[in-house]
Amino acid sequence: MVRVVEHDGHAPGHAALWLPDTGVLLAGDMLSDVEPPLPFDEITGRTDVASYRAGLDRLAPYVARAAVLVPGHGTVTTEPLRRLEKDLRLLAAMA
Structure with a gap:
């Protein structure tokens, strides 16, 4: 089974894929270890930290719940919570 997790975090219309049977989260353009969070709305040209x-x-x-996080950019990790916490800290610094 694959679940589509819709979100507009990086840009409108983006989504992630959750594979509950294997504990894999395909995060799309979120949770990268090689790029900082990019809260940029390409349509308006504005930074959108809240989204x-x-x-x-x-x-x-x-x-x-993920055992493995696969970002669209960067490396795969078996410590997805650390990646989330890092992005939350970076966003807090942007606000």
Whole structure:
């Protein structure tokens, strides 16, 4: 089974994929270890920290249960909570 987790964190229309049978979260353009959080709305050209934070909040329950996190950019990790905590700290510094 695959569950689509819709969120507009990075940009409108983005989504992640949750594979509960294997504990794998395919995070799309979120939770990268090589890029900082990019809360940028390409349509308006503005930074949107609140939407990115809402996207992280939407992904948080899946991150908490994930054994493996696969970001769209960066490396795969078996410590997804650390990646989430890092992004939350970076967003707090942007606010």
